[in-house]
């Protein structure tokens with residue numbers, strides 16, 4: 001890895017750590033994230049947008065028939081029941097119980113108690129009119145230590161969930177891994193250990209054989225980039241490492257695990273479709289200089305092409321490999337045949353879009369748009385159009401699903417029992433419109449899952465950030481539809497804006 005890259009990675013890790021610290025101490029904002037070009041760094045406020053309810057239902061933007069309007073969650077963020085029915089510990093149990101790692105010391109021990117309240121949550125989904133629900137399966141519920149015989153009680157939970165979705169006319173979309181690696185595998189080296197990828201293939205095989213007859217769409221690894229960047233560069237996610245050399249070996253093993261899961265699905269003879277779930281960030285030069293253009297190209301390699309090219313072209317991007325260096329742990333860790341496994345044909349690509357990135361000639365990043373309640377998120381709906389059209393242009397007409405898009409708002413439950421999150425309505429309306437325009441321009445987008453169905457455990461931010469369409473009153477676990485949920489129900493009913 002070149003000196004420049006190492007410096008840049010360490011700087012990025014340091015910035016993220018600084019930002020995370022600043023957020024914890026309430027100082028989120030310009031100072032926390034380095035240079036700010038022209039930022040109106042607004043919180044996610046409730047400034048009313050143009051006629052969000054009436055306007056949204058005017059029928060002006062109609063989506064394709066059968067468009068899969070949905071919402072998304074993940075196991076550790078909502079399930080709770082951390083010690084029940086044979087569930088083993090995951091890296092997030094360990095990390096969140098370590099003092100100082102999460103805001104307020106929050107853990108996912110109870111979360112939104114979905115493990116016990118899933119039937120109520122299924123009814124909520126039906127009431128919203130959802131056509132698709134994207135959730136994740138907790139590996140350590142299926143194999144407490146990440147290997148060996150499956151835990152039938154864990155499989156039964158997901159079977160009940162999936163059957164409940166079908167009973168309500170909602171299509172299940174299951175993610176195999178959303179960051180909650182069994183702790184026993186972490187103890188054996190985690191994603192730095194190539195064997196973890198093999199274990200993942202075996203776990204996937206168990207799940208496919210148990211649920212493959214009733215889950216039509218599968219996603220392999222959720223946001224491998226976040227594991228790499230937050231888990232191994234900034235260290236503010238589990239397992240809390242700051243080790244750039246390990247980080248990209250981890251990236252390779254995550255990609256390998258993806259490919260092994262795809263092969264396991266085919267080998268199991270299961271009908272369902274499968275693909276990766278990637279958080280893609282459109283990268284733009286911060287100014288018109290040649291230096292900014294060059295730095296943006298490499299930045300894009302680390303943010304997007306590392307994960308896309310390997311799956312869709314069977315090769316890692318040359319500029320990234322060159323930048324990492326032939327002696328890097330990642331490059332030395334690539335074995336003959338690995339890229340063929342990683343590039344095993346997939347049926348769909350799940351895109352998660354939250355923010356653009358603006359890159360300077362020095363390889364630093366700047367803000368150009370207002371942020372949400374998450375300091376890393378700039379609100380730029382046009383980025384949704386750009387990333388969808390770019391993926392289609394560069395990799396062909398692979399069916400796309402948006403599996404995450406949303407923002408955190410400072411939602412509060414009013415005395416009259418309502419939650420007014422107008423800013424979320426504005427955000428979603430603008431992003432839906434951008435996605436609609438991409439469809440008109442030929443992007444084969446099939447479905448859109450808002451992040452998130454419920455307020456939940458937002459990782460290092462604990463329960464402070466509320467991302468849900470549905471408010472969760474944690475002391476009572478009461479669910480309250482936010483104004484955005486009512487609005488979304490109308491969008492779904494009208495199949496458009």
Ligand code: IFM
Pocket residue numbers: 074077223352404451458467
């Ligand atoms: O909550 C997360 C989710 O688990 C993965 N994608 C981003 C979301 C918001 O930070």
